[in-house]
Amino acid sequence: MLPESSIPGIAHAQPRKRPHGLFKSRGGTWITSLSVLVSLLALLPIAFVIGVSWQIGWAQIEALVWRPRVGELLVNTVLLVLFTLPLCVALGIALAWLTERSNLPGRRAWSLLAVAPLAVPAFVHSYAWVSLVPSIHGLPAGVLVSVIAYFPFLYLPVAATLRRLDPAIEDVAESLGLKPWAVFWRVVLPQLRLAICGGALLVGLHLLAEYGLYAMIRFDTFTTAIFDQFKSTFNGPAANMLAAVLALCCLAMLTAEASARGHARYARVGSGSAREQRIVRLSPLLTVLALGLQAVTCVLALGVPLFTLGKWLIAGGREVWQFSELLPALEQTVLLGIAGAVLTTCAAVPIAWLSIRAPGRLQRILESCNYITSSLPGIVVALALVTVTIHFARPIYQTTITVLLAYLLMFLPRALVSLRAGIAQAPVELENMARSLGRSPGRALWLITMRLAAPAAAAGAALVFLAITNELTATLLLAPNGTRTLATGFWAMTSEIDYAAAAPYALIMILLSLPLTGLLYHQSKRTAGR
Amino acid sequence: MNALELTALCKTFGTQQALADVSLAVPNGSRMVIVGPSGSGKTTLLRMIAGFEFPDSGSLTLNGQVLVDATHAVPAHQRQIGYVPQDGALFPHMTVADNIGFGLAAKHTSRHARIAELMDSVALDANMARRWPHELSGGQQQRVALARALAQQPRLMLLDEPFSALDTGLRSAMRKMVARLLSDAGITTILVTHDQSEALSFADQLAVMRQGRLVQSGRPMDLYQYPADEQTALFLGEAVVMPARIEAGWAHCALGRVPVDSQANQGTTRIMLRPEQLLLSSTEGSGCRGVVTEREFGGNTCTLTVALQADEDVPGQAIPVRSSGLQAPNVGSVVHLTTVGLAHVLKKTAALSLS
Numbered sequence: 001m002l003p004e005s006s007i008p009g010i011a012h013a014q015p016r017k018r019p020h021g022l023f024k025s026r027g028g029t030w031i032t033s034l035s036v037l038v039s040l041l042a043l044l045p046i047a048f049v050i051g052v053s054w055q056i057g058w059a060q061i062e063a064l065v066w067r068p069r070v071g072e073l074l075v076n077t078v079l080l081v082l083f084t085l086p087l088c089v090a091l092g093i094a095l096a097w098l099t100e101r102s103n104l105p106g107r108r109a110w111s112l113l114a115v116a117p118l119a120v121p122a123f124v125h126s127y128a129w130v131s132l133v134p135s136i137h138g139l140p141a142g143v144l145v146s147v148i149a150y151f152p153f154l155y156l157p158v159a160a161t162l163r164r165l166d167p168a169i170e171d172v173a174e175s176l177g178l179k180p181w182a183v184f185w186r187v188v189l190p191q192l193r194l195a196i197c198g199g200a201l202l203v204g205l206h207l208l209a210e211y212g213l214y215a216m217i218r219f220d221t222f223t224t225a226i227f228d229q230f231k232s233t234f235n236g237p238a239a240n241m242l243a244a245v246l247a248l249c250c251l252a253m254l255t256a257e258a259s260a261r262g263h264a265r266y267a268r269v270g271s272g273s274a275r276e277q278r279i280v281r282l283s284p285l286l287t288v289l290a291l292g293l294q295a296v297t298c299v300l301a302l303g304v305p306l307f308t309l310g311k312w313l314i315a316g317g318r319e320v321w322q323f324s325e326l327l328p329a330l331e332q333t334v335l336l337g338i339a340g341a342v343l344t345t346c347a348a349v350p351i352a353w354l355s356i357r358a359p360g361r362l363q364r365i366l367e368s369c370n371y372i373t374s375s376l377p378g379i380v381v382a383l384a385l386v387t388v389t390i391h392f393a394r395p396i397y398q399t400t401i402t403v404l405l406a407y408l409l410m411f412l413p414r415a416l417v418s419l420r421a422g423i424a425q426a427p428v429e430l431e432n433m434a435r436s437l438g439r440s441p442g443r444a445l446w447l448i449t450m451r452l453a454a455p456a457a458a459a460g461a462a463l464v465f466l467a468i469t470n471e472l473t474a475t476l477l478l479a480p481n482g483t484r485t486l487a488t489g490f491w492a493m494t495s496e497i498d499y500a501a502a503a504p505y506a507l508i509m510i511l512l513s514l515p516l517t518g519l520l521y522h523q524s525k526r527t528a529g530r
Numbered sequence: 531m532n533a534l535e536l537t538a539l540c541k542t543f544g545t546q547q548a549l550a551d552v553s554l555a556v557p558n559g560s561r562m563v564i565v566g567p568s569g570s571g572k573t574t575l576l577r578m579i580a581g582f583e584f585p586d587s588g589s590l591t592l593n594g595q596v597l598v599d600a601t602h603a604v605p606a607h608q609r610q611i612g613y614v615p616q617d618g619a620l621f622p623h624m625t626v627a628d629n630i631g632f633g634l635a636a637k638h639t640s641r642h643a644r645i646a647e648l649m650d651s652v653a654l655d656a657n658m659a660r661r662w663p664h665e666l667s668g669g670q671q672q673r674v675a676l677a678r679a680l681a682q683q684p685r686l687m688l689l690d691e692p693f694s695a696l697d698t699g700l701r702s703a704m705r706k707m708v709a710r711l712l713s714d715a716g717i718t719t720i721l722v723t724h725d726q727s728e729a730l731s732f733a734d735q736l737a738v739m740r741q742g743r744l745v746q747s748g749r750p751m752d753l754y755q756y757p758a759d760e761q762t763a764l765f766l767g768e769a770v771v772m773p774a775r776i777e778a779g780w781a782h783c784a785l786g787r788v789p790v791d792s793q794a795n796q797g798t799t800r801i802m803l804r805p806e807q808l809l810l811s812s813t814e815g816s817g818c819r820g821v822v823t824e825r826e827f828g829g830n831t832c833t834l835t836v837a838l839q840a841d842e843d844v845p846g847q848a849i850p851v852r853s854s855g856l857q858a859p860n861v862g863s864v865v866h867l868t869t870v871g872l873a874h875v876l877k878k879t880a881a882l883s884l885s
Contacts, residue, residue: 429619432582435606436613437633438682444607451623 032362035350039366042373042409048384049247052240064241073222073242076139077249080221081207083143084150088203089196091147092154093189095297098290100162102280105287110294114155115521117301119513121470121487122149123212124506125301128308130216131499142219148301149213150206154199160524161195162188167278180280194261201257201375208250209377211473212491222246223379223473230383230477240387243380250375309503309510316500325489326504333485333512336400336475337468340407341461345415347408348460352419353445357428367416374413381409382477398480406474411467415460422456423449459519466516469509486512533558533718534579534686539588541574548574549585550742557735561709561719563750565729566739567765572722575739576688579720580613581606592685612684612717616691618675620663626674627659633682648677651711669700676708680715687712689721693728705732726766730754738762754804756791756874763802763876770808770849771876774801781873784838784846785818791872801873805833808851809868810859817868822861823848832858836865 053061064070098104099111117125126145129136136144165188173187174180211223222242229239282290313320351370354363373381385406389397396402426449434444450457472487479488486509493502534556541549548571556562564572577583579590581597581604589599592611597604620629630645646656652673663671672692679687692708693701709732712719723729729736730750737747738758746758757763760771774783774790781788781801785808790801811817824835832855838846851867859865 427619429615429617430621432577432580432606433613433615433619433621434632435582436580436609436611437678438607438610440607441605448621 031350031353035354035363035366038347038351038412039369041405042370042412044388045247045373045376045381045384045409048387049244049380052237052387053244056237056241060237061241064238065245069225070242070245073220073225074245076219077208077221079139080142080146080219081204083139084146084207085200085204087143087147088151088154089200091151091297092158092199093192093196094293095151095155096159096162098294100159101277102282102290104282104290104294110298111159112521113294113298113302114159115152115517115524117149118152118520119510119517120149120302120305121212121472121506121509121513122146122206122210123216123472123487123491124309124509125149125305126213126216127490127494127499127502127506128305131308131312132304137218139219141217142214142221145213145217146203146207146210148297148304150203151297151301153202153206154196156520156524157195157199158192161192163277165191165277170278197257197261201253204253204257205250205375205377208246208253209379209473211379212487216494222249223377226379226383227473227477240383243383247376247380250377250380251372254372254375305506305510309507312500312503313507316503320501320504322501322504325484326508329484329486329489329505330508332483333469333487336403336407336485337465339400340404340411340468341415341465343404344408344411344464345419345457345461348412348415348419349450349457352416352423353449355420356423370412370416373409374411378406378410378471378474379477381406382474385409385478398478400480400483403475403478403480403483406478407464407468407471410471410474411464414463414467415457418456418460418463419453422453422460425456426452459523462516462519466513469512531558532556533560533593534720535591536575536579537589537591539575539578539585539590541571541578541583541585547742549578552588552739552742552744554737554744554747556718556720559713559716559718560735561712561721561733562735562737563721563723563729563733564737564739565723565726565765568724569741570739571742572724572739573690576690576720576722579686580611580688581609610682610685612679612682612687614672614675614679614687614689614692617695618663618668618671618692620666620671620674620678622663624663625659626654626661626663626666629663629674630677630681632678644681648681651680652677653707668696669704672696672704676711680711680717684717687717687719689719691723691725692721694723694725701728702731730766738765740765757802758877760800760802760876763874768805768850770803770805771800772847772849774799774873776801776875781875783873785867785869788869788873790875792875800876802876803869803873805850805852807870807873808849809870810834810851810853811866811868817866820846820849820865820867822859822863822865825858825861827855827858830855834858834865836867838867 056064095110095114099107099114104110122145125148126141129141129145169191170183170187173183178186208221209223210221211227214221215224215227222245226239226242226246229236229242233239351363351366355367385402386397389402430448430452431441431444434448435441439447469485470487472491475483475485475488476491479485484492486505490502490505490509493499493505532555534554536552536554539549539552541547550571552571552575554562564575566572574583578585578598584603585598587600590597592609595604596602597609621632624632626649627645630648631641634641634644645659649656649659654670654673654677658666658670663674666674672695675692689708693704696704705728721729721732723732733750735747736750736753738745738753740761745762746753753762754766757766760769763769763771772783772785774781774788775798776782776790776792776796779790779793781790783801785803788801788803818838820836820838822834823837826833826835832853834851834853835848836851837848851865853859
């Protein structure tokens, strides 16, 4: 039916069946199906929550949920959030303003020190405090350690946004007769709203999800209660129902953040590059107070963990360095981290590619599936995977595959955000170019777009790796017998109150996290936002 | 023989009709320029030929091979069609040599020689081979993009406004170089541009597009002299358009009696003259009288605005007239205009004159 081609080189060029549907190439259809698959997987924990509620039935749900124990947990959780969030927000804004907008001596160093606590896993923070002040417990302890462990989540986006604000807007406000304080309240603070909301959401979700931190200081939250329940009754309805309530709390928090964020978009209007930020000169008294705030924060957030670790390491001497146990734990952690990071990054590729190259309603739905799941606590994801694998996929129950799946569900957005930024920097025209030079769509994607997005993908993979290194809850619940990562090894030691033997594990975790925390700091200097 | 044949191509994006029933034949070895204002669908057409977009209906044939029809489509990578976009789109992670060699077989023994040959053909110095794209000037980037597209010995070369990012002097030099290079290689070329002067100078075949439709195609000189309608006339260059009454090959208009190119037309219509067809004459009594109202000095030529005065008192139509820059009459002086050649009788096309 086709006339013979006159040029021998293209004699193989058989016309394909005309592509139809959403994406006009075979590659596009493949990518769409893959991203739908990943997103369906992401819906698993939600399906689990709905499924168990359905199975248990309303009468028993009532019996399990309307009891004093649940009320007590709810009060604990709400109080924790209500005290911790405002403190984190205030501390984050104060430190960010001081390091970005004032002439505080050593601003750069303070700025790095404000991010550094992220390298210390939350449960190591609370280990440090418990061994420093053994009597510490309950709500005040919970609030103290939470603020210290999580305030960088607010500092980072707020500082990045402050750096990018157009100083001309503040100049205009001042020229309209506003005093400096009024300028801050009426012009600067409203522009920080997105950063504050994003950071506060992140902190809030951590408060709901964290297990190790609160278990160590004997403060009961939903997560610790579910964990205990799971330990005593395994996969029982009580644990599942608590998980459902916890999931609801998370969804409520997501909704609250979305409505607080509103529809506002704060973008610079107009062209040309913004001028340098104006630096406020602090009075001597204020300088002393500011330095005091920075120093106290630094001592609490870095000094205490480092001091305690140092104390235990010295006290433990050479005996605590049990290399026959430490090295396998390090190896397993690194292997799990690399495998999880690679898997998660690969799974994020189709969704990231779609969101840049073919944005639409389908892609937005797929993306929000992944965000919702990753906002669910690790313990809910773990319970869901336990239930599903026991009932439907017995062969992979308590295998590394399940652990990696949990990492994928929990940390996909970290890879997604980076990857999306990377792909956005590779213009579609380059991919087209490669196709016109004879490369198939798949090859063009790999040779050009993926190659150009590689640095961003690596950054995303590093963030996932960091998260996996410090992951405790899901690993404890899902890992096959004999698995001992740095985090679970540390946990096993502290559970035996062998704080000295736990110290090397904590030190290695911190050292592993440090370069990646540096990367996070570096990234935030370039991009503001969540 | 025609290398490329487009038949009844249609394409809509949402509610926006990008291409409406476009048919065009491109003769073998010719340099076809598709010109039109932005949003006219010319880039969509080019991307469709390259295989980056697919038409809703219609067909596309290259050297007798069907590239797209109602049931089948050859994907871009099997078309062997060269493409040079506006910004060059060099791969930022590859050196100049790797960019040029991208379309060549990786293990080919003569790869190095071929890259050197291609660089030489686009007048790039051999020591540029190891440079990175960001170290090149705009003109050099375009040369690399051209060499890269030439490497695969394309059956057809597509150029999407390749000179518009360059500055004026470089632009015409590049244009000449590219035109000569492609002619020597005998490669059929399609260039898309919104710049009419570039279109007229590069093309040996010209096609004018507007609002997704192909308005007119043919030799550049023909389109310039005999445009299909008033909009095309104005798009291809400055024009004097005025109402006229046609009688037996002569138009009676504000310029007096002017010979026209059409014997068939009778009655009232509109005629078009290019400004260079109007000559200033100092001789009293010859041609038509007018007053210079504006003078725009432009170096070697000076553009005058002359208000025609058929009657002594009523100010007539103001028309542009070219004059040598040094001898241009002052504002307010009375001049006489004579015409050269034939005036073109415009067709009455209401359908397309939306703007």
